Amino acid sequence: xxxxxxxxxxxxxxxxxxxxxxxxxxxxxxxxxxxxxxxxxxxxxxxxxxxxxxxxxxxxxxxxxxxxxxxxxxxxxxxxxxxxxxxxxxxxxxxxxxxxxxxxxxxxxxxxxxxxxx
Numbered sequence: 463x464x465x466x467x468x469x470x471x472x473x474x475x476x477x478x479x480x481x482x483x484x485x486x487x488x489x490x491x492x493x494x495x496x497x498x499x500x501x502x503x504x505x506x507x508x509x510x511x512x513x514x515x516x517x518x519x520x521x522x523x524x525x526x527x528x529x530x531x532x533x534x535x536x537x538x539x540x541x542x543x544x545x546x547x548x549x550x551x552x553x554x555x556x557x558x559x560x561x562x563x564x565x566x567x568x569x570x571x572x573x574x575x576x577x578x579x580x
Contacts (some may be wrong), residue, residue, distance in 0.1 A: 463551050465501065465508060471555065472499055475562055477577045494573055499563040500535075508545040511535055512561035521559075 472478055472491040478498075480491050480503075491499040501510040511532045514522065516539060522529045523541065528548045532540025543557060566574060 463509075463554050465503065467551075468499075468508075468554075468558070471558065478562075484496060491516065493565050494569055494577060498565045498567075499558060499577045508575060509533070509542055510545075511540050511542050513539055513564045514541045514556050514557070514560065515564065518560075553573060 469480070469489065469493055473480060475493065477493045478491055479493075480489055482488060483490055487502060487504045489501050489503065491501075497511050497513075499510055501508070511534075519531075519538065519541060523531065526549060527543045528546050530542050530544070531537040535542075535543045541557075543554065545554065566577065569577065
């Protein structure tokens, strides 16, 4: 995946907005005002941070060399993924979806219903 593919994939999810609150080099993707993915526009190879269930964080880091503790994030809940060709796009999408779903699951029932009805 490249920057444009990740950008398009994230923005096609229900209720997602993007912004650049940390300057013009980092794009932040939010759902209902909560961050689920951050991506640097200057990294080579491309990297992004995603939320992860704490029960899976260590396993993913041990299993995949492209997964490391979240850069500038809470290491218990965030992973940094380097797109270096070591995993396929399907797995990258699963990790993005997992991050999005963690946020959705923590919304109130009313917020979740409103979001999913869009």
